[in-house]
Amino acid sequence: KYLHGRKGERAVHIGPLNAPVTMEEIEKVVIECRANNFNKAYVLGWEWSYEVNELAKNLARKNGVDLRLVQIPSVNEIKSLLVGFDLQLLKIRDDVVEKELLKYVKFSEVAYLEIDTKTNGNEVLLKITDFQLAPTAELAEIANKVKDSRELIDYWAIDWNYKGDTFHNQWQSFRVKKNPKVDYEAKHKYEDAGEYQIMVKVIDVFGNDTNKVLKVKIE
Structure with a gap:
């Protein structure tokens, strides 16, 4: 049910087209891997729920499964x-x-993206606190020039009211020659109280996408 194929010695799971991959989904993939004698797996996704990444890998590792999360390029x-x-x-x-x-067409391993979320009344503040790329030959060539791993972000954008379908670019920050670093913080004020989904899209210096969906409650 949750294993959709295999590539070499790894089981393969493909996440839903119109929803983020969740921890519950990852747990079921790990259970099926164990039941079918797979100790390695790929999980491919278009979008990722906010808690998925290191938590998912740690869960899989504790259950004897080497898990790799892979970003599917959008159409x-x-x-x-x-x-x-x-x-x-x-x-x-x-x-x-x-x-x-x-x-x-590149299917890159999902980067580790950590975002701190704070709300104050009707205002939300997002801050990128960590960004780590999976080891590659490209990264090794420039690693000694990078002091802060967040410098590997070329561009990031935010949809403050993501509905689960089309991403709307409502805020963005990108590197320019005069300032080769993006802003790591972004603020937004909501007009109405309620629960909102925020989608963050990060493009690294190699052109790879990392997407993350966050949830906030405005009172």
Whole structure:
């Protein structure tokens, strides 16, 4: 039910299209891995609930499963990467996709993104407190030049009232030559009380996406 395939020695789970991957989902994947004698797994997702990442990996590790979280590129990202190709993606044979197109589309391991959330009346403050990329050859080349791992953020954007479908860019901060660091804090005031979902989208210096969904209650 929760294992959708395998790649090599790893079980594969693909998260829902219109909802974030949750810890409950991860727990069920780990249980099925144990029941089917898998000790390694990939979980692919478009979006991730706020508590998923290190908690998920720790849970899996305690149960003897090596878990890797992988970001699925959005349709718009794939289209932008394949500009110049005259394609109807759903009609292309699998062997052509694997041979010709996958070299342009990256499925990167999800970065560790920690965001501190504070509310004061109708105002919410978000602060990026940590950002860690999975080890890669690209990262190794520049690691000694990076003093604060948050410097690896090229751009981040926020949808302050995310409805679970389209991401609306309502705030953003990006690096420029004069200031090669993004702002690590963002504020927003809500007009009405209630519970809100906030989606944060971070693009690192290698062009990879990390998305996180947060929940806040405004009184």
